[in-house]
Amino acid sequence: MKALLKFFYLPVVLLALTFTLCSSFLMNEKEKMAFPYKASGLTERQAATHLLNRFTYGPKPGDVDAVIKIGLEKWFQQQLNGNLPDDSLKSILSQFDAIKLSNAQANETFPKAASVLRMAIKEGYIDKDSVNKGDKKDYREKLGAYIHDKGIQPPKELFRQFISQKIYRAAYSNNQLQEVLTDFWFNHFNVSITKNQCAIYIPAYERDIIRPNALGKFSDLLLATAKSPAMLFYLDNFSSSGTNEQMNPQINEALMNNIKDPNKKEALRKLQANKKNQGLNENYAREVMELHTLGVDGGYTQTDVTQAAKVLTGWTVYPIDENGPGAGYKKVIERIGENKLAERGFVHEGDFMFAPNRHDTSEKSVLGKHFALNGGYQEGVDLLEMLAHHPSTAKFISKKLAVRFVSDNPPQSLIDKMAKTFLDKNGDIKQILITMVNAPEFWSKEALTEKTKSPFELAISSLRALDATITQPYQVYNWLDKMGQKMYFYQAPTGFPDKGQYWINTGALLNRMNFGLALTANKIPGIKVDLAALNRHHEPESSSAALLTYGKLIMPERDLSKSIDRLTPMLNDPELANKIGQAADKATPRATMDNSDSDMMMGQAPIPNSSKMNRKKANSFGDNTMLAQVVGVIIGSPEFQRR
């Protein structure tokens, strides 16, 4: 009987086994999404809100319902695909002509002041001799005419358009995750407008290098950034070259034999090694390991840095125009002939160029990987591929993603899972994110609202929560600066630190509160909020009712009971306006909280006797000022600083 059973079962078992194998093979292709939020006691609404808080720039009114309707997993998949239609955004962005320009076009349209003059002289608008002497007015007029005729604009205009589109995209795009990740990767591969040489190439860098690869493979991102003019200029690699002078070995030996002191011998050897460094610039080689891939504790040494710098010599920018950088190379290329470049070992891809005559041809070794003589362009690619797939990189990038999306101190268990996917799935960013959201750690109660919003996140989440109409996005940028995040101007290659402690300090916090008050009072030009419409024109009957209603609208699924308890007595106090009025009476002129002296005096003057009317007005809830103020307080409140 037993034997029979065995016989009977065997095919079934085999079949089951085959099935399992097949499906696990399929699983290997793509991890299935199933978010374990119920295990940590979250409701579907809470989970949907958490997703919105982490993968968008904050929920708009109605977003939580929409995510639930679509289904959490499906919504996330849509965000990973990043191809939802965005027609209205596109039509808004069409007003910005400068952000569509290629690097060469941007260089032509927004030349640096010095090149404008050079071009004007070259094209005969200005007599060369008149520059330093003679009629200044005449000279200025001529230069002005040239600028006008050629349609030349100051670079500031390019950055104004660039920053404006950034704000529009963050506020309005349906593909929110793509925008969030574009921001993440830009910051990871930071370049800065503060560095003059690279500034003009930054809009194209974000558009062509970062955004298209934000949900792709890490190695593609790394390689693309390494070849971009923005990065090549920012971290100086464009200028790094080898010299390849070899010392005559016989002279070398004779010299060595004459020296007895072993220390001096070693020093001479080092000196000779250094000789070959002429032309070398280590800046990019160091940062690519420290900041872009392995992390500072990723196991490399100073020797690895120098060797990697040699590997990357010759990686430079293709001459962009006659007056632009590397213009001298233009002649060299003309002499060789564009069609013969490849034959001579050059590589020309878009704005990138590998120049073999600048490349250090010697043997090198980085992190134990050997690079043979004359490796040319390919050894740089091999180096970056090795770095992109290194276990230290997997850990470093996984941790950084977890810090961005989970908490300032993410659990090691989560980082390990993500790093494993990083290595198993060839650095596929989507897969790493799926592993993260499938992990219970992502949904733990401690992780909810644990992240402090950056100033950009605060500003955009406010605009979204209040359904603001934006006509002058650059106005928001001025506030970002005040709150401590002057985007695209962060000078160091580390990018902005992603932790609450960096963002929250006395000055910045105060400006966050001021931002909330200014926004809701419609005091930011070009940004309009309609608070009444937000609550479908149902007027709250009191300040405390307004606090409750708008608190829920702006921060769905958040426990605001403590905030409300704390403020309600004050808001319900019938004497509120009187008290405030009296306080203002007592205040010395300097003690008012106003910015300009004249305004202060105007605010002061009517209070002593004739201010009863004003007070009444402030207290009655029919007045929009009171509602604006209550909502302003919500935006500036500690709860809204978290996500």
Place this chain on the structure above:
Amino acid sequence: MTSRRGFLKAGGLALFGIGLGGVPTFVAQAAEMIKAPGLFKRRKTLVCIFQRGAMDGLMAVTPFNDEYLKAARPTLFISAAKNPNGKSLIDLDGKFGMHPSMRAFESVFKEGRLAVVHGIGSPNSTRSHFDAQDYMESGTPFNKGTASGWLNRAVGILGHDAATPFQAVSLTSSLPRSFYGDHPSVAISNLNDFALQMKGNPMGANMAAKSFEDLYDQTSSELLKDTGKESFEAIKMLKKVDTKTYKPENGAIYPNSALGNSLKQIAQLIKLNLGLEVAFAESGGWDTHFNQGTENGIFARNVNDLSESMMAFWTDMGTLQDDVTVMTMTEFGRTVKQNGTGGTDHGRASCNFILGNDVKGGKVHGLVNSLAVENLEDGRDLKVTTDFRSVFSEVVDRHLNINKDNILFPDWNGNHIGMMRS
């Protein structure tokens, strides 16, 4: 350690002098009295300037007789020999010469108020900006886990927590690592903006302030709660003084630069008698990998801004000069040899400047050996011969009277080098 909350409890009693919570008027008045400006005993102030990006100490203060340096820097070496355009090094002692763009420092160096420490740096040989700055600011070069900054610990030792929110102020848009920690410290980038602003509606501003203060007081995030309290204390105090009409004294002219503006506001805070003891400012652009220039160029502009800003501050201080010491710091120095692109790469030791009447000035302290390759660290960099902690410790010891090195620099037990007057 004194709880930072000690003072804040007292401060919380009085909100803009309005007894909204029903606090008896006399209590509110008493609290106001205590915190009224001008009542603080004048204290000594240490001003720290962090030069972010790693200053090339060998170009700032050059051992100009060193033939190895001359050879290693064919296009970056500046000579001390007088030349007609006046752009030669300022000879300090026959051995070291200061960059010609630091002409402003010449008089204070000669008067013995400005000292240089050369060969200063960290015992940790990292050449990462981020790590090196972190180590220098935490004061623990081998421990990444140190949560607090050394200046915050210094503030703790001074122990005047209960007095003023302006004991430690950083004129930066974010709080520097040196200020992280348990003791109150504020970051303000512009004193004039530091208020809740509702144009033409002071009543509204007051109510908003009261609401925010209540909300930040109850939040579960410690970071937001503590920072919120500090902000409100600072607002209340600044409200009482005039920050808008500052005029530097004694003909001081501050450069219109980030550093110049920061130092000007530090001078302002000192003169307002708000109890400032530790101030912090930053200077950027020192990471000169590419075309750093010689008599002119990026580096020349940077040192010019540094020296002009510091000297404007010093002049502005006038009769208060005894109460201030200014110290610069930078995370590391740069390679002895110039790189292939007219710049210098990350190195090890650099130099720093200390200005004040407690300083043993007119001297280049520290040790710089000949720059022969065998004397260099890893065959390439100026050797660190003075631990930065030794200088920081001596400066706070002499100027602020703090000598608890076990708290300031827990894993250090070196000696002072005698760069301050005893």
